[in-house]
Amino acid sequence: MDRLVVIGNGMAGVSAVEEILKIRQDLSITLFGDEPHVNYNRVLLSEVLAGERRFEEITLHTREWYDQNKIDLRLGVRITAIDPLAKTVSDSEGKVTSYDRLLITVGSIPFIPPIQGVGTQQAEASERGRPACRTGSLHPAWPVEGATQAPIIEKQGVFVFRNIEDTQKILAQAHLAKQAVVIGGGLLGLEAARGLVNHGVSATVVHLMDRLMEQQLDAASAAMLKREVERLGIGVALNTTVTEILGDEKVTGVRLTTGQALSAGMVLICTGVRPNIDLARSARLKTNRGIVVNDHLQTSSPDIYAIGDVIEHRGKTYGLVAPLRDQARVVADHLVGEKKLSYEGTVCATILKVAGVKLTSAGVFLGGDGHEEMVYLDTRSAIYKKLVFQNNRLVGMILLGDNKNGTRLFNLIRSGQDISTVKDQLIQMGSGQPSIQVDSSLSTVSTMADTELICNCHTVTKGTIMQAIRDKGLKTRDEVANSTKASTGCGSCAQSVEDLLQDVN
Numbered sequence: 001m002d003r004l005v006v007i008g009n010g011m012a013g014v015s016a017v018e019e020i021l022k023i024r025q026d027l028s029i030t031l032f033g034d035e036p037h038v039n040y041n042r043v044l045l046s047e048v049l050a051g052e053r054r055f056e057e058i059t060l061h062t063r064e065w066y067d068q069n070k071i072d073l074r075l076g077v078r079i080t081a082i083d084p085l086a087k088t089v090s091d092s093e094g095k096v097t098s099y100d101r102l103l104i105t106v107g108s109i110p111f112i113p114p115i116q117g118v119g120t121q122q123a124e125a126s127e128r129g130r131p132a133c134r135t136g137s138l139h140p141a142w143p144v145e146g147a148t149q150a151p152i153i154e155k156q157g158v159f160v161f162r163n164i165e166d167t168q169k170i171l172a173q174a175h176l177a178k179q180a181v182v183i184g185g186g187l188l189g190l191e192a193a194r195g196l197v198n199h200g201v202s203a204t205v206v207h208l209m210d211r212l213m214e215q216q217l218d219a220a221s222a223a224m225l226k227r228e229v230e231r232l233g234i235g236v237a238l239n240t241t242v243t244e245i246l247g248d249e250k251v252t253g254v255r256l257t258t259g260q261a262l263s264a265g266m267v268l269i270c271t272g273v274r275p276n277i278d279l280a281r282s283a284r285l286k287t288n289r290g291i292v293v294n295d296h297l298q299t300s301s302p303d304i305y306a307i308g309d310v311i312e313h314r315g316k317t318y319g320l321v322a323p324l325r326d327q328a329r330v331v332a333d334h335l336v337g338e339k340k341l342s343y344e345g346t347v348c349a350t351i352l353k354v355a356g357v358k359l360t361s362a363g364v365f366l367g368g369d370g371h372e373e374m375v376y377l378d379t380r381s382a383i384y385k386k387l388v389f390q391n392n393r394l395v396g397m398i399l400l401g402d403n404k405n406g407t408r409l410f411n412l413i414r415s416g417q418d419i420s421t422v423k424d425q426l427i428q429m430g431s432g433q434p435s436i437q438v439d440s441s442l443s444t445v446s447t448m449a450d451t452e453l454i455c456n457c458h459t460v461t462k463g464t465i466m467q468a469i470r471d472k473g474l475k476t477r478d479e480v481a482n483s484t485k486a487s488t489g490c491g492s493c494a495q496s497v498e499d500l501l502q503d504v505n
């Protein structure tokens with residue numbers, strides 16, 4: 001294999017190229033990205049919207065990086081068709097490029113539910129319209145009929161939140177609008193609402209379900225989160241949604257299923273994402289909700305691979321960063337390596353990036369039949385901790401208000417190790433009682449072994465981070481991120497990095 005073509009210059013595409021370059025440097029790599037930007041950290045758009053970071057600060061790879069690695073980067077160029085028999089791709093500039101192997105990493109696109117007053121392009125009514133929505137908030141029963149193929153929003157002041165352009169437009173409108181409605185009370189909707197509040201916009205989150213972040217929280221933690229979110233000045237309307245966007249050319253408000261009208265100078269639609277499968281479908285690759293891949297991340301056409309938000313693996317779609325890092329390592333091994341690795345799925349943790357609210361959720365957080373649950377609730381301090389066990393293994397958790405043990409506990413969930421000898425101590429750890437001394441091998445990051453992973457996305461160990469902090473005199477999380485890459489993936493280890501900085505400095 002000499003010629004690799006990658007479609008999509010997002011986090012999955014570039015992660016795969018990074019892994020490939022670790023194994024082989026003599027490939028001809030052509031990378032198509034229809035956004036006009038070099039690879040950036042999409043996760044951090046929430047912090048850009050909140051005014052906590054500038055756009056320049058979320059770049060992951062500079063133009064020089066592509067040049068140094070002899071990657072033929074085609075920025076702002078969209079692939080319009082794949083011909084698996086001829087092994088070529090056609091692009092928006094009318095050019096045709098040949099490949100030996102093709103990697104599709106075209107991600108996901110915002111899902112827009114049918115709402116009167118939103119200009120949409122109708123998709124066929126089928127299962128494929130149902131979003132992946134880990135970062136979104138879609139009600140499983142939300143009708144997929146009328147789901148959009150791609151978001152086309154005609155009314156001024158109505159936005160989706162997916163890329164740099166969306167964020168720029170939202171920020172510009174935030175300086176004009178006084179009130180905003182955010183449709184969707186999942187991770188993305190809450191982060192967007194917080195961002196708007198930071199700019200002085202009064203935001204109300206409208207959510208179809210009976211609780212916020214129902215894909216990550218149980219009823220008790222969601223109720224506590226609602227109180228915390230309201231404390232930040234964000235309004236929350238549950239059990240209802242928007243049926244109509246009001247206003248002629250410009251949005252003036254929304255109408256809810258209850259009949260109530262809310263005034264708004266801007267509306268953000270954060271109702272989940274769905275894998276961007278249209279290109280693959282046109283090429284007659286096997287698709288369902290996502291592009292169907294096997295454990296080698298190979299599509300139904302043997303020379304075409306796919307990873308990231310766009311795939312469906314063992315019936316599952318993700319919509320998160322951690323899986324795409326795991327997938328990048330496997331796909332690189334199959335494209336240029338020893339073909340020894342296989343992808344078996346990723347256990348995911350979700351961290352809410354809303355300043356002032358500490359929240360981590362992972363694994364089987366609901367518990368239920370066949371599970372044992374430990375719950376600690378302190379309404380005065382707004383702390384809720386739940387650990388879920390099954391067969392002497394930690395299989396899920398919710399940490400709200402205090403997630404400093406999140407990395408450690410998540411490592412136990414990921415490893416699936418037998419915790420029978422330390423279960424009582426884990427329960428004590430979760431109990432929030434500061435006086436309790438737990439086995440040093442289980443407590444916070446400061447007592448983790450140097451060989452243990454802090455950043456699962458970039459496989460950065462505690463030892464690497466500690467050494468960088470000491471040797472380079474690092475003082476801030478951003479400095480650690482620039483030096484080691486830790487916390488630049490899904491961001492779930494950010495608190496652990498802060499804790500290590502505190503330990504050393």
Ligand SMILES: Cc1cc2nc3c(=O)[nH]c(=O)nc-3n(C[C@H](O)[C@H](O)[C@H](O)COP(=O)(O)OP(=O)(O)OC[C@H]3O[C@@H](n4cnc5c(N)ncnc54)[C@H](O)[C@@H]3O)c2cc1C
Nearest residue numbers: 008010011012034042078079106107308309319320321490
């Ligand atoms: C605001 C926000 C916050 C998030 N927060 C978190 C978080 O806290 N934790 C977490 O794990 N995940 C989070 N996510 C989700 C995470 O960003 C995605 O899982 C991740 O970016 C997926 O990477 P990807 O490369 O598969 O897809 P994408 O990032 O969507 O990249 C795909 C790229 O391909 C391009 N493309 C599409 N079609 C074509 C074509 N035909 N030709 C050329 N290029 C094309 C797209 O424009 C895009 O640049 C967040 C997402 C957003 C928007």
